[in-house]
Amino acid sequence: MLHASSLHLVFVAVQLSIDSVNREAQHGRLSVMVGNRTEGAMGWLFIGLGSTMLLLATMGRIHPRFARRRRVLTILVASLSLASISVSVVVATHTVITSSDMRWQPSPFNGWKVYLSSPRHINSGGRGECGWEENINGRHFNYNATHTTYGAGGMLKRGYITTVSGNARDDGGWKNVNSANNWGANVYIVTHTNGDNGCPDSAQYLLVMFVDGNWGSTDLRSQLLAKMDPVLPGGQNTWSCIGGPGGQLAYECRDANAPHRVYVEAFFHDNQPSVDLFQTAGWPENNTWRYGWAVDVHLGYP
Amino acid sequence: MNTDRPAVARAFQVLGVCLIVAGTVSVGATTLSSEAQAQNTFPLDKYPGFGRSPDAVLRDDTIAYWEAYGRERLISSCMGESGFEYVPAVAYPEEAMLAVAEGLGVAVSSDPSLESPFDRNRTYEVELTPEEREGFNQALFGESAADVAEVNRTGLLPVGRMDFATGGCVGRVKAGALSVWDLRRELDDELVVMQRSIAESPELAATRAAFRECAQRVAGIAADDPADVDAFVGGGGSEPQAATVLSECERVWAVGYRQSQLTAAAGLVKEHAVAFSELEARYSHDIMATVRNDDEFLAYLSDQVRVTDSPAEALGEAH
Numbered sequence: 212m213l214h215a216s217s218l219h220l221v222f223v224a225v226q227l228s229i230d231s232v233n234r235e236a237q238h239g240r241l242s243v244m245v246g247n248r249t250e251g252a253m254g255w256l257f258i259g260l261g262s263t264m265l266l267l268a269t270m271g272r273i274h275p276r277f278a279r280r281r282r283v284l285t286i287l288v289a290s291l292s293l294a295s296i297s298v299s300v301v302v303a304t305h306t307v308i309t310s311s312d313m314r315w316q317p318s319p320f321n322g323w324k325v326y327l328s329s330p331r332h333i334n335s336g337g338r339g340e341c342g343w344e345e346n347i348n349g350r351h352f353n354y355n356a357t358h359t360t361y362g363a364g365g366m367l368k369r370g371y372i373t374t375v376s377g378n379a380r381d382d383g384g385w386k387n388v389n390s391a392n393n394w395g396a397n398v399y400i401v402t403h404t405n406g407d408n409g410c411p412d413s414a415q416y417l418l419v420m421f422v423d424g425n426w427g428s429t430d431l432r433s434q435l436l437a438k439m440d441p442v443l444p445g446g447q448n449t450w451s452c453i454g455g456p457g458g459q460l461a462y463e464c465r466d467a468n469a470p471h472r473v474y475v476e477a478f479f480h481d482n483q484p485s486v487d488l489f490q491t492a493g494w495p496e497n498n499t500w501r502y503g504w505a506v507d508v509h510l511g512y513p
Numbered sequence: 514m515n516t517d518r519p520a521v522a523r524a525f526q527v528l529g530v531c532l533i534v535a536g537t538v539s540v541g542a543t544t545l546s547s548e549a550q551a552q553n554t555f556p557l558d559k560y561p562g563f564g565r566s567p568d569a570v571l572r573d574d575t576i577a578y579w580e581a582y583g584r585e586r587l588i589s590s591c592m593g594e595s596g597f598e599y600v601p602a603v604a605y606p607e608e609a610m611l612a613v614a615e616g617l618g619v620a621v622s623s624d625p626s627l628e629s630p631f632d633r634n635r636t637y638e639v640e641l642t643p644e645e646r647e648g649f650n651q652a653l654f655g656e657s658a659a660d661v662a663e664v665n666r667t668g669l670l671p672v673g674r675m676d677f678a679t680g681g682c683v684g685r686v687k688a689g690a691l692s693v694w695d696l697r698r699e700l701d702d703e704l705v706v707m708q709r710s711i712a713e714s715p716e717l718a719a720t721r722a723a724f725r726e727c728a729q730r731v732a733g734i735a736a737d738d739p740a741d742v743d744a745f746v747g748g749g750g751s752e753p754q755a756a757t758v759l760s761e762c763e764r765v766w767a768v769g770y771r772q773s774q775l776t777a778a779a780g781l782v783k784e785h786a787v788a789f790s791e792l793e794a795r796y797s798h799d800i801m802a803t804v805r806n807d808d809e810f811l812a813y814l815s816d817q818v819r820v821t822d823s824p825a826e827a828l829g830e831a832h
Contacts, residue, residue, distance in 0.1 A: 310629075310631075311607050311821070312604075312605070312606040312607055313606065313607060313608060314606035314607065314608040314609050315608070316567070316570065316608075318567065319565075320565050320566075320567075320570060321565075322555070322557075322563075322565050322704075333666065361746075361752060362742070362743065362746035362747075362752055362755055362756070363739055363742055363743050363746070363755070363759055372570070374606040374609075382665040382666055383631075383665075384665070384668050385665070386604045386631065387604075389604035390604035390605055390606060393577060393578070393580075393581040393603065393604060393605050394574075394577065394605055394606055394609060395562065395573065395577055395692075395693070395694035395697065397697075397698075397701065426702070427701065427702075427705070438747065441747075453675070457672065458672040458673060459669055459672075460669055460670035460671075460672070460674070460675060460677075461668055461669055461670075462664060462668060462669070462670050462677075462678075463668065465670065465675065468698065469698075470698060470701040470702070471701075497752075500746075501747065504743045504747060507739075507740070507743065508740065508743075509705075510705055510708055510709075511705060511708030511709035511710075511711065511712050512708070512712055512738070512739060512740055513708045
């Protein structure tokens, strides 16, 4: 009886995980990390592994050669299958590399459109990252800030139509700006991760850059610093992204015409503890809701 | 026969109960539907660029996408005058573009060899000789190919060059372009002031009191509004308690808030009557008919639906 229950459990788990993976794939979120690269089809490998083991377990039931050790084999296989399936489900919710902007429209819509711009570095993955590559970090952060239901929730739960930009390795930041401008974004938040000397490094702070003389930008900056700093490692920094240190001019700050725009470097991707925190299961869901909180306070809870 | 009579009576009784239940459900559904409809309309909906109901959002996206295509068409024509190829390439969130296409009844292009216009432009530029590539970037942005590549790589403009890439065909077209979002952006500061004043308005006093009572009753939290719930969670308060307040009391807040918002929005239109009239005048012709009759635009849209509908892209395997 024990082995039969285990087999049934494995079968149900496989079904559920396949459904989950399919759903994620349809939404363009299926992927798995291999080193610091993201490969979309790898999630299927784990499902394949689980299914193969399930087949072996079934053979244990029907083939006399396996019959003697049937129970032990079944329990072993069931455990391994469940472990691999768990891995596949976890990775299936991870973020992909894609050139596509994805937009979600809640109902009711509160009248404000938010564009969350992800990094599109052509050399993402080779920028000294300790963990996930920078383009993944940014989009993963943005995706969660949009969808999380923790507390009062992310952007969607608060009524903002939200677009999360593509994160292709194409140096295509201008495409993000043009997309947001054409679409009529009212709020434009760039979210990248910072780098210093490459992994491992000790620098860690939250940086929010703003557009000088633009209240929509400076106040949103203050709100984001106030809400995000308590949950991000290190201290906080802020300076203008149009004429900041060394006269830096970020074109996303100059060219995005959303009145409320800021440029965030959330944490240092070459700082191992910071990376570990971000990659902790549940951290993005339980903390990125603060983006929505900051935007709501800034705009007066529309 | 005698034994059948009670059975028939019972059947009629059951039928009667079913009809009453169905009637009640129907009336309830109608009421809910009207309520939902009322919740889904907004006083600024009729002004292009200010849409909030799903239909008005789709209208605004349609106009915006069409206008963006118009700008790209001008850039393409401008580049052609300089002797270069450039195909219109509209950057726009995918789902919004697909909704526009569906709303216009655009069929998916059947051409299997299509590629994204962004890829086409990139491929074209890569295949030019260095001298031609320099000319291409000068014509498109008024900048050198090396500078454009460096800005793309770093995300930073050259120090002291706030005017970088404001020339060329792109700069010329953008400088003269009108957009459905112009007035919305122009009035942005006032919209924020409006939002903030609503939250602080005395009219919301009763709503606050009701929310406070609800929050206290369902979760024992002292919260006057959703902002207090955010602060409660942000301060380390119990997330499940906050979730209970939001699910049980959100409606209390939404109803009161909406009424104040409607009043404020009407006030905004009154205060900027001239600007809103001009906006209406600009789009007073049947803009949607104009869009529907723009065959070149519809063909472009059809191609984009085709290019977007790529399983490899959806799986993130295209890169």
